[in-house]
Amino acid sequence: MSDGISIQLNGKQCSISAQTLEELVTELSLEKRMIAIERNLEVVPKSQYHATYLQEGDRIELVHMIGGG
Amino acid sequence: MSDILRVGSHEFKSRLIVGSGKYKDFQTTKNATEASEAEMITVAIRRVNITDPGKENMLDYIDPKKYTILPNTAGCFNAEDAVRTLRLAREAGGWNLVKLEVLGDTETLYPNVVETIKAAEILVAEDFEVMAYTNDDPIVARQLEEIGCAAVMPLGNPIGSGRGLANPFNIRVIKQRANVPIVVDAGIGTASDAAKAMELGADAVLINTAIAEAKDECLMAQAMRDAVRAGRTAYLAGRMPKRAFASASSPSEGYIWD
Numbered sequence: 554m555s556d557g558i559s560i561q562l563n564g565k566q567c568s569i570s571a572q573t574l575e576e577l578v579t580e581l582s583l584e585k586r587m588i589a590i591e592r593n594l595e596v597v598p599k600s601q602y603h604a605t606y607l608q609e610g611d612r613i614e615l616v617h618m619i620g621g622g
Numbered sequence: 623m624s625d626i627l628r629v630g631s632h633e634f635k636s637r638l639i640v641g642s643g644k645y646k647d648f649q650t651t652k653n654a655t656e657a658s659e660a661e662m663i664t665v666a667i668r669r670v671n672i673t674d675p676g677k678e679n680m681l682d683y684i685d686p687k688k689y690t691i692l693p694n695t696a697g698c699f700n701a702e703d704a705v706r707t708l709r710l711a712r713e714a715g716g717w718n719l720v721k722l723e724v725l726g727d728t729e730t731l732y733p734n735v736v737e738t739i740k741a742a743e744i745l746v747a748e749d750f751e752v753m754a755y756t757n758d759d760p761i762v763a764r765q766l767e768e769i770g771c772a773a774v775m776p777l778g779n780p781i782g783s784g785r786g787l788a789n790p791f792n793i794r795v796i797k798q799r800a801n802v803p804i805v806v807d808a809g810i811g812t813a814s815d816a817a818k819a820m821e822l823g824a825d826a827v828l829i830n831t832a833i834a835e836a837k838d839e840c841l842m843a844q845a846m847r848d849a850v851r852a853g854r855t856a857y858l859a860g861r862m863p864k865r866a867f868a869s870a871s872s873p874s875e876g877y878i879w880d
Contacts, residue, residue: 562672563669563670563672564669565672567672581670581672581675582675582676583670583675586670586675586679587679587681587686587714587715588670588714589667589710589711589712589713589714590710590713591706591709591710594706596709596710596713597713598713599713614669614710615669615670615672616667616668616669616670616710616714617667617668617670617679617681617714618665618666618667618679618680618681618691618693618711618714618715619665619666619667619668619679619680620641620642620643620644620645620648620651620665620666620680621641621642621643621664621665621666621694621696622641622642622643622644622664622666622694622696622781622782622828622830622831
């Protein structure tokens with residue numbers, strides 16, 4: 554992808570075409586999932602996904618809930 | 623009889639809290655959780671597998687509308703990671719009630735109480751309702767309460783060890799001095815351990831491995847449900863004193879040979 558940017562997503566370097574967090578969530582088909590996103594150590598509220606533009610070198614953590622004690 | 627467990631702003635009829643880890647599949651998690659009649663279930667927060675994001679999720683089986691989901695910080699070894707994890711958990715689910723668990727090392731999984739206290743202070747200041755996993759140390763338990771934790775959760779024994787209550791005396795001391803719910807978390811191996819914890823006055827117990835690793839998970843979930851109820855009822859009833867010698871149960875008069 555020529556216009557893709559390089560970010561670190563869940564610890565892995567990857568190139569993405571999504572421009573906003575909303576687009577990233579859609580790209581990963583996670584719209585209906587109970588997830589949360591941290592961008593450069595700051596939690597991003599769901600209401601801000603559409604307005605949060607990804608930037609080169611962003612460190613994104615995308616988490617969900619799994620079984621645990 | 624109404625005997626409600628109040629944790630922060632939440633109320634529960636069940637005094638059994640269950641974990642959702644270690645089950646062989648999600649269907650068993652669901653069945654055992656239903657059998658336990660627990661109302662609160664812990665979950666862990668982990669990275670979504672980006673290469674397979676659509677994969678089945680446990681919350682497809684455990685309905686957050688039906689259960690109070692208690693996100694934990696299992697696997698965190700310092701305050702910073704624990705706080706980050708729970709901020710994410712709150713954003714994901716929208717719930718303030720959380721289980722704080724900061725561990726000291728991977729072999730014992732004993733809590734690091736210094737980091738636990740640090741994290742609790744930050745989380746309470748951010749309006750989380752914190753249920754704090756800790757050692758069976760009455761001094762630390764009191765400190766966590768003073769910080770403003772909604773519940774203090776001393777261990778019975780190391781996580782997943784199933785060895786019962788290492789120090790029943792301390793559990794009792796912690797309870798006697800506490801003004802917040804005391805939940806015995808970790809170490810429960812079988813029903814009698816759960817009943818014992820409740821008889822000592824624990825307000826609830828948190829059980830995962832003892833149910834998930836039972837041969838019949840649902841049956842053990844029922845056993846734990848009943849044990850918690852029996853132990854709680856016995857505690858409320860007030861047990862008889864222990865005596866050095868016998869005390870006859872039948873009257874010592876009116877014998878036919880008198």
